[in-house]
Amino acid sequence: MRDQERQDDPGIADTQRAHWQATYAAHPRMYGTQPSEAARDAAADFRAAGARTVLELGAGHGRDALFFAREGFTVHATDFSATALGQLTAAARESGLADRVTATVHDVRDPLPLPDGCVDAVFAHMLLCMALSTREIRAVVDEAARVLRPGGLLVYTVRHTGDAHFGAGVSHGDNIYEHGGFAVHFFDADLIHDLAKGWHLHGVHAFEEGELPRRLWRVTQARR
Known part of the structure; x- marks a missing residue:
């Protein structure tokens, strides 16, 4: 059995939830107001596919959700931090x-x-590479397929095993490493292709973001 098939750890989930709540409270709108590069690219893909409704998983304080709304999409944003979503809701109102x-x-x-089948597109910027086990990641992708209409797009980004932080810091197993209180599940190519089974894989694009810099893949796949 591969290491990533180990039993899920509820302890790290609770710890990460509390850490993100505290972080958003201490640093309101910590990622700024400008959309991510991934959201800009995804919006173009969504528009080309005729999407009107977007579900964002792990929306945080909403810089990308608000961008999608400004671009004319109807957006349903989710996150496990009530603090972050409070900031998102206030910004949407303002x-x-x-x-x-x-x-x-x-x-x-x-x-x-x-x-x-209630949404046209699902977007998740670095949500899948949080402190989730491989089993949990597969379940998230399955749920995305369930709520997408046939032909709907899933666009997600993840840090990968070419990132400078991979293999460093505190190891939690399953390719999860923790730095400064933030736990990251680093993806390899095998996991990307495993998650695309049963989908049409449109592309995997490498890019960099932020300090270090973080090295990521943007994955685009369509529900069959």
Whole structure:
């Protein structure tokens, strides 16, 4: 049995939830107001595919969710931090986008509180590479497929094993390493292709973001 098939650790999940709550409280809108490069690219893909509704998983304080709303999409944002979503909701109201954005506190380890086939696109910027086991990651992708309409797009980004922090810091097994209180699940190519089984894989694009810099993949795949 591969290491990433180990039993899930509820302790690290609780610790990470508390850490993110405290971080968002101490640093409101910590990622700024400009959208990520990944969101800009995803919006173009969503528009080309005729998408109108976007579900963002792990939306945080909403810089990308608000960008999607400004681009004309109807957005349902989820995150396990009520503090972050409070900041998102306030920003949507201040920006006149409240009618285009809804926010729900949700932990992706649980089934999505949405019906089958109800959204055109799902976006997750670095959500899947949080402190999730491989089994939990597979379950999140399965839930994304369930709520997507046929042909709908899933775009996600993850830090990968070529990142400078991979293999350093505190190891939690399953390619999860912790730095400064933040735990990251680093993806290899095998996991990317495993998660694409049953989907149409449109592409895997390498890019860099932030300090260090962080090395990521942006994955685009469509529900069959």
